Amino acid sequence: MKIDAIIKIVESRRNELMHRADVVEVIDYGAGNPQExxxxxxxxxxxxxxxMLSVLAETGIKGERMYxxxxxxxKLNPKTILxxxxxxxxxxxxxxxxxxxxxxxxxxxSPNIATIAKxxxxxxxxxxxxxxxxxxxxxxxxxxxxxxxxxxxxxxGHHDKEATLKYFRQILPFMSQGGVMLFDDIxxxxxxxxxxxxxxxxxxxxxxxxxxxxxxxxx
Ligand SMILES: C[S@@+](CC[C@H](N)C(=O)[O-])C[C@H]1O[C@@H](n2cnc3c(N)ncnc32)[C@H](O)[C@@H]1O
Numbered sequence: 001m002k003i004d005a006i007i008k009i010v011e012s013r014r015n016e017l018m019h020r021a022d023v024v025e026v027i028d029y030g031a032g033n034p035q036e037x038x039x040x041x042x043x044x045x046x047x048x049x050x051x052m053l054s055v056l057a058e059t060g061i062k063g064e065r066m067y068x069x070x071x072x073x074x075k076l077n078p079k080t081i082l083x084x085x086x087x088x089x090x091x092x093x094x095x096x097x098x099x100x101x102x103x104x105x106x107x108x109x110s111p112n113i114a115t116i117a118k119x120x121x122x123x124x125x126x127x128x129x130x131x132x133x134x135x136x137x138x139x140x141x142x143x144x145x146x147x148x149x150x151x152x153x154x155x156x157g158h159h160d161k162e163a164t165l166k167y168f169r170q171i172l173p174f175m176s177q178g179g180v181m182l183f184d185d186i187x188x189x190x191x192x193x194x195x196x197x198x199x200x201x202x203x204x205x206x207x208x209x210x211x212x213x214x215x216x217x218x219x
Contacts, residue, residue: 003070006097010090013123017057017088017116024116026051029109029135031160034189043160044135046109056113060090061156061184068211069154069182070098076180078102078151082143084136084167085157085184089117089129095154096126104129105147107139109157136163140170149176156184161191168199172219179219186215 027046032038038047061069073081073095079102083092086108095104106129108114114133121129132139136158144150153171155164164183175181186196196215200208205217 001097003098006094007066009124010093010097011062013120014057014062014088014090018054020053020057022053023050024053024056024112025049026056026110026113030158031163031189031191034191038160040162043158043163046135053116056116057088057090059087061094062090065184065211065214066091066094068214068216069094072180072182072216073098073152076152078179080147080150080176081105081152081154082147082150082171083107083154083156084140085155086117086131087113087157089120089131091154091156092117092129092131093120093124093126096121096124096129100128102128102152103147105132105143106130107132107134107136107143107157109133109135136167140167144171144174148174149179150174151176151179153179153181154184155181159185159188159192161189161195164192164195165198168195168202172204175219177219180216181219182214182216184214186210187213 026049029046081102081104083106086106092106111133114131208217
């Protein structure tokens with residue numbers, strides 16, 4: 001399917017959800033906003049909040065960032081994709097449309113958000129996506145062993161410096177040679193800028209690309 005047709009399908013569903021008045025009970029295991037300075041303990045416990053579905057539906061990659069994702073994965077043609085941060089399932093849906101023969105494993109901490117993602121995957125009739133519910137640090141160890149080698153990893157949740165570096169180091173040994181790790185929101189906070197700098201300084205890659213808001217490394 002052509003990219004314009006895919007965008008039309010995904011964005012019209014997003015638009016529909018953005019016009020609903022539902023409120024969703026969410027457990028947020030992420031870093032909140034850059035000013036919040038949540039502690040590691042706060043993030044392990046999670047914050048119980050109510051969020052408008054319209055706000056959740058708007059979250060996630062679109063526009064230029066979605067094109068970056070498209071360019072990388074259509075060239076790479078990954079068999080196995082890991083995503084940290086499902087949200088409403090729009091990025092996993094895009095990946096599924098872009099590489100329909102891949103198998104996509106995506107993790108979401110908030111059960112009600114994971115339910116919305118699964119509904120969206122069903123709505124689009126996408127059958128190659130598995131949503132795992134739970135905190136990344138809880139779900140990852142078993143999942144990595146089960147699904148490796150991973151050809152493409154998209155890190156798009158828990159935008160905290162230490163957490164991002166931990167996921168980088170944890171996932172790296174399970175990546176295939178020639179695989180790609182894509183990090184979203186690398187300029188979201190000072191901590192995320194530092195995390196991206198440390199990833200680059202690690203030199204554990206063949207090449208990297210800095211897209212300002214996203215960064216990718218080729219292994
Ligand atoms: C930016 S959104 C993901 C957007 C999605 N990738 C897209 O582009 O459509 C990040 C998601 O990660 C989840 N999340 C954040 N920190 C998490 C953690 N430590 N464990 C599990 N889920 C987490 C949040 O609940 C949120 O839904």
